[in-house]
Amino acid sequence: xHLAYPAVLSALLFCTGLYGxxxxxxxxxxxxxxxxxxxxxxxxxxxxxxxxxRAAEETLHSGQALTLFTIAIAAAEIGIGLAIVLAVHRNRxxxxxxxxxxxxxxxxxxxxxxxxxxTPAAEKAEASA
Amino acid sequence: MNLAAAVHLASAPPVPHAQHGFLSxxxxxxxxxxxxxxxxxxxxxxxxxxQLVHAALWLVVALGGLAVxxxxxxxxxIAWVQVLIYVGSVVVLLLFGLMLTKAPIGRSPDxxxxxxxxxxxxxxxxxxxxxxxxxxxFRTTWIDLDGPAAGTTEVTGTFLFRHWVLPFEALSVLxxxxxxxxxxxxxxxxxxxxxxxxVHGKEGAR
Amino acid sequence: MTTTTLAVLVPLLPFLGAAAGLLLGRTxxxxxxxxxxxxxxxxxxLAALVAARQGGGPAIDAHTELTPTGxxxxxxxxxxxxxxxxxxxxxxxxxxxxxxxxTGYLREDPRYPSYAALVSLFTSAMLLVVYSGDLxxxxxxxxxxxxxxxxxxxxxxxxxxxxxxxxxxxxVTKLGDVPFLIGLFALATDxxxxxITRVLGAVASGGIDHPTLIALLLLAGVAGxxxxxxxxxxxxxxxAGPTPVSALIHAATMVAAGVYFIARLLPVFEASQAAMxxxxxxxxxxxxxxxxxxxxxxxxxxxxxxxxxxxxxxxTGALAVGDRGAAVFHLLSHGAFKALLFLAAGVIIHAAxxxxxxxxxxMHGLRDRIPDAYWTMTVALxxxxxxxxxxxFFSKESVLGAAEHVTTGHTEHAPGAAGWIVLVAGLxxxxxxxxxxxxxxxxxxxxxxxxxPDHGRQPLTMTVxxxxxxxxxxxxxxxAYRSLPGWFDGRDLTPTLLTSILGTGLALVGGLLTYGAWQxxxxxxxxxxxxxxAAHPEGDAxxxxxxxxxxxxxxxxxxxxxxxxxxxxxxxxxxxxxPAAAGFHxxxxxxxxxxxxxQAGASLVRFLDREVVDTYVRAAAAAPRxxxxxxxxxxxxxxxxxxxxxxxxxxxLAVAVLLVATGA
Numbered sequence: 001x002h003l004a005y006p007a008v009l010s011a012l013l014f015c016t017g018l019y020g021x022x023x024x025x026x027x028x029x030x031x032x033x034x035x036x037x038x039x040x041x042x043x044x045x046x047x048x049x050x051x052x053x054r055a056a057e058e059t060l061h062s063g064q065a066l067t068l069f070t071i072a073i074a075a076a077e078i079g080i081g082l083a084i085v086l087a088v089h090r091n092r093x094x095x096x097x098x099x100x101x102x103x104x105x106x107x108x109x110x111x112x113x114x115x116x117x118x119t120p121a122a123e124k125a126e127a128s129a
Numbered sequence: 130m131n132l133a134a135a136v137h138l139a140s141a142p143p144v145p146h147a148q149h150g151f152l153s154x155x156x157x158x159x160x161x162x163x164x165x166x167x168x169x170x171x172x173x174x175x176x177x178x179x180q181l182v183h184a185a186l187w188l189v190v191a192l193g194g195l196a197v198x199x200x201x202x203x204x205x206x207i208a209w210v211q212v213l214i215y216v217g218s219v220v221v222l223l224l225f226g227l228m229l230t231k232a233p234i235g236r237s238p239d240x241x242x243x244x245x246x247x248x249x250x251x252x253x254x255x256x257x258x259x260x261x262x263x264x265x266x267f268r269t270t271w272i273d274l275d276g277p278a279a280g281t282t283e284v285t286g287t288f289l290f291r292h293w294v295l296p297f298e299a300l301s302v303l304x305x306x307x308x309x310x311x312x313x314x315x316x317x318x319x320x321x322x323x324x325x326x327x328v329h330g331k332e333g334a335r
Numbered sequence: 336m337t338t339t340t341l342a343v344l345v346p347l348l349p350f351l352g353a354a355a356g357l358l359l360g361r362t363x364x365x366x367x368x369x370x371x372x373x374x375x376x377x378x379x380x381l382a383a384l385v386a387a388r389q390g391g392g393p394a395i396d397a398h399t400e401l402t403p404t405g406x407x408x409x410x411x412x413x414x415x416x417x418x419x420x421x422x423x424x425x426x427x428x429x430x431x432x433x434x435x436x437x438t439g440y441l442r443e444d445p446r447y448p449s450y451a452a453l454v455s456l457f458t459s460a461m462l463l464v465v466y467s468g469d470l471x472x473x474x475x476x477x478x479x480x481x482x483x484x485x486x487x488x489x490x491x492x493x494x495x496x497x498x499x500x501x502x503x504x505x506x507v508t509k510l511g512d513v514p515f516l517i518g519l520f521a522l523a524t525d526x527x528x529x530x531i532t533r534v535l536g537a538v539a540s541g542g543i544d545h546p547t548l549i550a551l552l553l554l555a556g557v558a559g560x561x562x563x564x565x566x567x568x569x570x571x572x573x574x575a576g577p578t579p580v581s582a583l584i585h586a587a588t589m590v591a592a593g594v595y596f597i598a599r600l601l602p603v604f605e606a607s608q609a610a611m612x613x614x615x616x617x618x619x620x621x622x623x624x625x626x627x628x629x630x631x632x633x634x635x636x637x638x639x640x641x642x643x644x645x646x647x648x649x650x651t652g653a654l655a656v657g658d659r660g661a662a663v664f665h666l667l668s669h670g671a672f673k674a675l676l677f678l679a680a681g682v683i684i685h686a687a688x689x690x691x692x693x694x695x696x697x698m699h700g701l702r703d704r705i706p707d708a709y710w711t712m713t714v715a716l717x718x719x720x721x722x723x724x725x726x727x728f729f730s731k732e733s734v735l736g737a738a739e740h741v742t743t744g745h746t747e748h749a750p751g752a753a754g755w756i757v758l759v760a761g762l763x764x765x766x767x768x769x770x771x772x773x774x775x776x777x778x779x780x781x782x783x784x785x786x787x788p789d790h791g792r793q794p795l796t797m798t799v800x801x802x803x804x805x806x807x808x809x810x811x812x813x814x815a816y817r818s819l820p821g822w823f824d825g826r827d828l829t830p831t832l833l834t835s836i837l838g839t840g841l842a843l844v845g846g847l848l849t850y851g852a853w854q855x856x857x858x859x860x861x862x863x864x865x866x867x868x869a870a871h872p873e874g875d876a877x878x879x880x881x882x883x884x885x886x887x888x889x890x891x892x893x894x895x896x897x898x899x900x901x902x903x904x905x906x907x908x909x910x911x912x913x914p915a916a917a918g919f920h921x922x923x924x925x926x927x928x929x930x931x932x933x934q935a936g937a938s939l940v941r942f943l944d945r946e947v948v949d950t951y952v953r954a955a956a957a958a959p960r961x962x963x964x965x966x967x968x969x970x971x972x973x974x975x976x977x978x979x980x981x982x983x984x985x986x987x988l989a990v991a992v993l994l995v996a997t998g999a
Contacts, residue, residue: 001158002149003270006202007263009165013172013191015256020176022248022979023241028226029181032188035219036172039195042211046204050279051272061288064280065296067207068289071214072300076307078219082226083314089230097975098242104972244975251983258990 006047014040027085027095031078038074042067149271157274161201168194179240181232182224189220202272204280338388339397342413345381345423346462346476348374349430353455360448371451372434375458379427382462386420391822396468396532407523414468414531417822418663422595423465425670429587430458432800436678437579439794440685443878450490454583457483461588465595470519470529473596477515477560480589481508487584488576491881500575507569511559518552521545522603531599538602550603550610553596554617561593563651564621567644568922571628574636575884578681581636585643586674591666594650598659598666605657608750615655615753619760622648624919626767630774630904631915634690634884635680638775642719643673645764649734652757658737660823664816665730671807672718672727675711679801681880682708682793683779690883692775693899696857697784704787707798709780711805716776718808720769720842723835726812732830732838733816735761739834758834765838769845774903777853852903 013036020033049063089095149155154162171190178184192215199208278284289297352374359366389395398412434454441447460483463476482505489501523529525544526537537543557563562570570590574581584590597604597614604610622645629641646669653662684690686705687698695701702709718727738761741754816828899905904912914920969976 001155001161001202001272001274002151003267003272004151004264005158005161005165006198007267008260009169009198011259011263012169012256013195015252015259016169016172016176018255018982019248019252022251022975022982023245024176025240025242026181026230026232028223028230028232029176029184029240031226032184032223033176035188035215035223036175036191039192039211039215042207043195043198046199046202046207046280047272050202050204050274051270053279054273054276059288060292061279061284064204064207064285065289065293067204068210068285069296069300071207071210072304075214075219076304078222079311080307080314082222083311085226086229087314095230095232096239096242098244098973100974101972104970242973242975244973244979247976247979247983251979251986254986255982258986258993262993 003047003051006043010040010044010047012040013037013043025096025098027088027097028082030097031081031085034081035074035078038070042070045070157201161198164194164197164201168198177241179236179238180234181227181237181240182234185220185223185227188223189216192216192220199280202280203274203278205278206280206282206285338385338395338415339413341381341388342385342395342397342415342466345378345385345427346459346466348378348381349455349459349462353452353459356448356452356455360452364448367448367451368438371455372431372438374455375427375431375434378458378462379424379431382420382423382427385415386424389415389417389420391417394532398468398530407527407529409471409529410469411472412468412530413466415466418595418598418659419465421667421819421822422591422663423462425667426458426461426465426587426591429670429674430454430461430583432674432678432804433579433583436582436681436797436800437577439796440579440681441577442794446490450487450577453483453486454580457487457583457588461592464592468531470523470531470534473531474516474519477556477592477596478512480560480592481505481512484508484573484584484589487580488573490577490580491575491884494575494881494885496572496884497575497881500569500572504569504573507566508559511556511566513555514552515556515559518549518556521552522549522600525549534600535602538606543603543606546603546606547609550607551613553600553603554610554614557593557597557651558617559593560596561590561647561651562644563593563617563647564624565921567621567625568918568925570644571632571637571640571918574634574640578636578677578684578880581640582674582677582681585640585677586670590643590647591670594647594654594662594666597651597654598663601654601657601659604654611655611657611753612750612756614651615750615756618648618652618655619756621645622652622760622764623767626764626771627908627911627915628918629771630767631908631912633692633899633902633916635683635692635695635775635779636677636690638692638771639673639676639680642676642768642771645768646673646719648764649731649761652761653734653737655753656738656741656757658734658740658824658826660820660826660828661730661733661737663823664733664812664819664828667815668718668726668730668807668812671804671811672715672725675715675801675804675808676719678797678804679708679712679715682797682801683712684880684883685793686787688788688879688883690880692778693902696778696782696899696902698782698787699784701782701787702780704789705793707793707801711801711808712779713776714805715808716772718812720772720846721765721838722769722842723839724813726808726810726815728835728839729812729816729828729830731761731765732835733828735765735834735838736829736831737826739831762837762841766841766845769842770849770907773846773849774853777850777857777903781853781857783857849903849907852906856903856906 017033017036017038017040020036021030024030024033045063045067049058049061049067052058052063053061085095088100092100094100168191171187171194175184175187175191178187192211196208196211196216199205199211352370356367356370359370394414394416396412396414398410400408400410434451437447437451437454441450444450457480460476460479464473464480467473467476485501485505488504489497491497492501519529522534522543526534526542528534528537538546543549555566559566559569570585573584576584604614625641625644625648629638629645632638632641646665650662650665650669653659653665682705683695683701686708687695687701689695714725718725721728721731723729735758738754738758742751742758743754816830819828820826902912904915908915917923
């Protein structure tokens with residue numbers, strides 16, 4: 001079998017998962033897309049391992065071993081990820097990624113020109129309050 | 130331009146299988162291609178569908194298709210592990226997650242964020258680059274699938290417990306840590322939600 | 336002690352007195368008056384000793400070089416000839432009188448300690464100028480006087496007039512000092528030394544390459560310091576200072592420095608005929624113009640200020656005809672009677688409570704209130720008007736005689752034209768001088784109207800000084816004109832018959848004309864009451880004067896002019912009176928020529944700075960701000976956007992690396 005088939009399939013699956021990660025709004029869908037990307041890598045690993053085990057008489061089978069490890073780690077990842085998503089959902093009432101914008105830059109602060117007269121007035125208002 | 134030279138694999142001498150053309154596929158290749166198309170289609174539907182639960186179900190199809198691909202590549206143990214863990218547990222976990230986050234059943238119009246077109250551009254660019262590189266590098270490489278299978282359970286057990294024991298054990302520790310972490314995350318969040326609802330309500334409203 | 340040591344002590348003592356006064360003034364007020372009076376007194380004694388030892392003999396020269404100072408050495412040098420010895424005596428004498436007078440005049444002034452110290456410093460600087468044998472050391476004294484005049488003229492700095500006057504005095508004299516400095520450097524470069532003796536030696540051997548240029552540059556500084564046209568405008572305004580300061584500036588220091596400087600370096604000026612002619616024209620314009628202006632002033636001190644300018648014109652005129660003996664002779668006698676005039680005017684202002692002649696002319700019996708000032712002022716005015724046998728007559732006639740001598744073409748020092756210019760202007764000024772002296776006397780002492788207010792007797796320190804000064808005003812000229820040539824260049828200072836008759840006759844004519852005009856106008860005084868300037872009569876003289884100056888402008892609408900129909904100047908000057916009072920609007924001309932262009936340039940620069948340069952600055956700030964705003968907009972907080980950008984960059988980089996690696 002041509003190695004190109006699994007390799008191209010892997011690349012396309014990876015990019016599909018990439019699109020999902022970047023485009024999906026729901027965090028769980030993003031996790032699904034991450035799974036797709038991981039599986040694309042797994043396919044790559046397996047295909048190359050099979051090829052090398054024949055072509056280079058490689059007996060270590062590192063590709064398959066890494067695939068197994070990846071699957072295990074992916075399982076752990078999905079567990080932790082879902083726990084985080086659930087925590088966020090409980091705290092924020094949403095699991096939409098683009099609503100979690102705590103790191104966003106706030107509205108543009110007043111320039112130095114407007115700050116001079118504005119600040120004392122604000123302080124005065126605070127003091128009187 | 131010859132990317133094969135660039136992406137040179139040290140232990141892989143060029144195998145003289147140039148007689149295997151792309152226009153005369155073997156049966157395995159045909160099967161691989163068909164299953165691969167199904168897998169890719171399912172994956173595409175997974176990342177584009179507006180019904181969240183359907184996305185999880187299409188993911189099952191895609192992951193199952195991958196398991197079949199593993200089988201076709203003679204890696205049978207991996208294929209069963211794939212079916213067991215991904216299709217059996219991960220997707221179930223995801224479905225639970227959807228359920229617990231009160232994901233809407235049916236079409237949700239806002240499944241995709243405003244970042245969609247940038248994401249599409251990036252993904253297409255990455256796909257073009259990757260496919261181009263991969264095809265250019267491996268268009269003549271041939272996997273010889275004849276002979277003993279490369280990934281039977283016996284072979285897998287042999288290399289796993291002969292060469293990879295220590296990472297395997299380390300992985301078990303990692304899994305344990307992940308288990309504990311998941312539990313801690315879930316419980317702590319609940320405790321927070323109980324004690325300081327006002328703060329969270331305010332933050333949630335933001 | 337050697338004569339050199341004595342001579343060094345003469346400028347040093349007032350300097351130490353000033354330093355001690357400034358240090359102790361606040362903490363030990365009882366030392367202030369001794370510290371103010373004693374150093375100038377000691378200087379006077381020492382200067383008299385130096386003069387006696389020098390005795391008109393050969394000049395005493397001493398010098399020491401403190402440190403090498405480059406190509407042209409600067410030395411601490413003394414050069415004491417007859418001129419220096421006598422002028423130093425005059426300076427110390429007038430300074431002592433002024434210090435004594437000030438103890439009474441400013442006895443309640445809270446700033447008296449610093450005032451007295453500055454007067455001492457002023458005196459010290461002038462003595463340094465007089466004795467110095469090195470041009471740079473002379474320049475040090477010259478500039479110290481400039482800064483002292485700034486502080487002293489601005490003594491009443493609470494009033495805007497004083498502030499403006501002090502600034503004007505400082506800036507105008509500095510305007511002359513810049514070319515002066517350049518001229519000094521040029522002179523020293525040509526002569527190879529700053530020592531006056533070597534400079535004069537170089538002049539005598541024809542070693543000066545650019546005499547005209549140097550002389551004209553130096554002349555600018557002299558015109559500024561000695562208040563000659565066209566840089567005289569600071570002097571009338573400097574009347575905003577206390578009267579003793581005016582006496583000091585006008586009689587002995589500051590304005591005398593310029594004349595004295597030319598007298599010292601007269602050979603340098605004589606080397607250039609053009610410079611001598613310029614000097615003569617300058618002197619003539621100064622004399623005639625100041626005489627007309629003095630006739631129109633209402634402020635008694637401004638009359639005296641313009642008369643100072645005119646008398647300085649006589650001195651520069653004498654220098655223009657190459658007779659420095661006559662110039663310094665007039666400097667000495669003028670120093671005495673002008674100090675007396677100012678100090679007496681201070682008493683008058685104190686007694687009358689006003690500095691306005693128009694107000695005084697409506698006061699009856701002012702002379703009975705202050706008989707000392709009345710008599711001494713009469714003496715001084717007669718000396719000013721050059722009536723024989725007062726000292727002013729002899730010195731002025733020596734100037735006119737020198738000019739007449741030049742007109743006959745007997746001398747190679749000065750051009751004949753300069754002689755004619757000085758002679759004609761001098762005679763005209765004699766007439767004007769007598770006229771304004773008479774007017775001052777008549778308006779101040781022969782007023783009719785309400786009784787002059789009685790403020791009690793003037794302090795003894797003030798009146799005694801007047802009498803002390805009256806002696807030289809009366810007798811110095813007559814006693815000295817025979818012996819002075821021995822101290823000076825040896826040229827005869829005896830009045831010639833022709834100029835004496837002409838000068839005295841013109842002076843009498845001027846006096847009589849003024850008297851006649853006054854007879855006709857004085858009746859109007861009763862009919863047109865003019866706001867007499869009120870002041871705190873019980874305050875000390877300094878306070879009264881400050882208030883009088885401050886209220887003159889609100890009362891009359893002008894600092895120098897009063898619209899008084901009873902003024903004889905109205906008849907004498909006719910339509911010229913108003914412009915003459917304003918100094919022929921020279922200030923306005925300067926404002927139009929220099930001040931307004933400079934202000935326009937300043938506003939242009941300000942506009943350029945604010946609107947053009949700052950625009951770049953603001954733009955330079957705005958561009959990063961806009962960029963920052965754009966970048967901030969990118970910070971959406973959406974992790975997916977970030978990752979998209981990250982991965983896009985990764986793809987681009989990966990493709991680039993591939994292309995580079997494959998050599999595409």
